[in-house]
Amino acid sequence: xxxxxxxTGDDVNDSGESHLSEADGERAARRDEAVxxxxxxxxxxxxxxxxxxxxxxxxxxxxxALRAAFxxxxxxxxxxxxxxxxxxxxxxxxxxxxxxxxIGAEVASPGELALARAAGVPPERTVLDSPAKTPxxxxxxxxxxxxxxxxxxxxxxxxxxxxxxxxxSSPIGIRVNPQVGGGSIEAxxxxxxxxKFGVALRDEGAREWVVRAYADRPWLTxxxxxxxxxxxxxxxxxxxxxxxxxxxxxxxxxIGRPQIDTIDIGGGLPVNFASDATAPTYxxxxxxxxxxxPGLFDGRYGLVTEFGRSLLAKHGTVVARVEYAxxxxxxxxxxxxxxxxxxxxxxxxxxxxxLRIAAYDAKGRPKQGPPVVxxxxxxxxxxxxxxxxxRALPLLEQxxxxxxxxxxxxxxxxxxxxxxxARPGIYGFVPDGEGGVAFAVVRxxxxxxxxxxxxxxxxxxxxxxxxRRGGIGRR
Ligand SMILES: *Cc1c(COP(=O)(O)O)cnc(C)c1O
Numbered sequence: 001x002x003x004x005x006x007x008t009g010d011d012v013n014d015s016g017e018s019h020l021s022e023a024d025g026e027r028a029a030r031r032d033e034a035v036x037x038x039x040x041x042x043x044x045x046x047x048x049x050x051x052x053x054x055x056x057x058x059x060x061x062x063x064x065a066l067r068a069a070f071x072x073x074x075x076x077x078x079x080x081x082x083x084x085x086x087x088x089x090x091x092x093x094x095x096x097x098x099x100x101x102x103i104g105a106e107v108a109s110p111g112e113l114a115l116a117r118a119a120g121v122p123p124e125r126t127v128l129d130s131p132a133k134t135p136x137x138x139x140x141x142x143x144x145x146x147x148x149x150x151x152x153x154x155x156x157x158x159x160x161x162x163x164x165x166x167x168x169s170s171p172i173g174i175r176v177n178p179q180v181g182g183g184s185i186e187a188x189x190x191x192x193x194x195x196k197f198g199v200a201l202r203d204e205g206a207r208e209w210v211v212r213a214y215a216d217r218p219w220l221t222x223x224x225x226x227x228x229x230x231x232x233x234x235x236x237x238x239x240x241x242x243x244x245x246x247x248x249x250x251x252x253x254x255i256g257r258p259q260i261d262t263i264d265i266g267g268g269l270p271v272n273f274a275s276d277a278t279a280p281t282y283x284x285x286x287x288x289x290x291x292x293x294p295g296l297f298d299g300r301y302g303l304v305t306e307f308g309r310s311l312l313a314k315h316g317t318v319v320a321r322v323e324y325a326x327x328x329x330x331x332x333x334x335x336x337x338x339x340x341x342x343x344x345x346x347x348x349x350x351x352x353x354x355l356r357i358a359a360y361d362a363k364g365r366p367k368q369g370p371p372v373v374x375x376x377x378x379x380x381x382x383x384x385x386x387x388x389x390x391r392a393l394p395l396l397e398q399x400x401x402x403x404x405x406x407x408x409x410x411x412x413x414x415x416x417x418x419x420x421x422a423r424p425g426i427y428g429f430v431p432d433g434e435g436g437v438a439f440a441v442v443r444x445x446x447x448x449x450x451x452x453x454x455x456x457x458x459x460x461x462x463x464x465x466x467x468r469r470g471g472i473g474r475r
Contacts, residue, residue: 039364075299088308095119173222226266316408339378
């Protein structure tokens with residue numbers, strides 16, 4: 001592990017473990033190598049003061065671990081589709097890499113579906129789950145044969161209409177909310193009593209409605225629940241899956257045949273942001289599920305999973321140059337180029353989303369030196385734009401680099417255009433086989449010309465002369 005890395009002051013993760021596996025240690029070493037090589041090759045430097053890095057080896061390892069974890073608990077021959085939640089890292093090359101590793105795509109908007117298709121993910125390995133699908137989206141999904149999980153009765157009615165007018169090979173399910181409760185992060189808890197997602201199972205009459213919905217529609221063959229994301233304990237996730245399984249059993253029993261043939265258990269495995277340890281692991285979760293819901297794995301049901309964060313988070317690192325190092329009120333402040341635009345959740349809700357910071361020197365080597373309590377600030381023009389506050393690290397100096405590991409999901413791929421800050425370039429890296437590092441462009445850095453174009457640049461006089469231009473839709 002890089003000598004310069006400093007956690008959030010909490011070395012032990014949620015499950016009480018701080019054990020680094022060999023693979024975790026190797027991933028940390030690859031990260032240090034990649035930062036050094038990026039500086040050496042000028043991918044990162046005074047003119048390009050921020051980039052995102054993706055560890056291709058690590059992504060492949062996580063995909064393999066996911067597949068192996070479920071292979072170890074299902075009956076032989078059970079169909080299992082792992083559909084990556086595209087929202088976690090909406091980058092076409094990442095989706096292509098995962099596809100090559102046997103992972104499909106879970107999409108929730110026309111944009112995400114287009115990304116999955118651009119990556120070559122076939123319809124039969126794609127699942128559409130959004131809570132606000134338009135008629136056009138539903139029609140396209142059914143035409144393509146993509147799996148659709150209906151969120152609510154009104155949506156199911158729309159699907160009824162489409163199913164009457166055309167034949168579709170799409171497997172179709174209903175998303176239910178088992179209402180087992182929330183985790184430590186309210187905004188990410190999808191199984192609360194009043195969550196906006198799915199059919200709330202414990203509401204009056206809801207369970208009966210769901211049973212009837214299946215009884216009336218022989219083409220309704222799947223059941224879906226996603227109990228939440230970061231902040232949900234494994235036991236609560238397992239409870240959500242157990243409730244969903246019990247409902248599938250009830251429906252099939254009452255209909256008198258195994259109409260529901262596939263259960264989609266969603267994603268949501270939490271990620272440890274406090275150290276390089278991968279915890280909990282997919283293998284642990286699969287074992288917890290098998291203990292809690294043995295019938296789910298006996299071969300009667302196919303399985304779909306929808307993991308996002310746990311597949312990508314630990315394989316991304318954002319690295320930013322220290323533009324200035326100053327002292328304010330006696331506290332050292334490193335002003336870097338990574339702030340709210342790449343770490344939006346951390347900046348706005350630092351308590352729920354603390355990130356570790358790794359300090360590197362101007363040559364990209366892990367920085368040595370006694371820990372000094374300092375702030376690591378971003379470039380945006382508001383006081384709260386801090387990547388880390390009061391963190392003990394080797395003193396960051398002008399020209400050094402500050403890196404935030406564990407940012408491969410929901411961070412630098414989720415640009416927030418505050419201050420019109422440009423989207424940074426993203427590079428994938430692998431060992432080149434000769435002791436060095438090979439890089440590939442995953443996404444180009446955004447240019448200022450692109451920023452202008454995206455910001456109405458071709459409509460510059462739109463507001464100064466609305467009436468003479470006739471207005472839109474007027475005659
Ligand atoms: C966000 C989401 C996921 C992925 O959640 P992670 O916490 O990233 O694993 C899976 N399924 C649905 C329906 C989601 O909304």
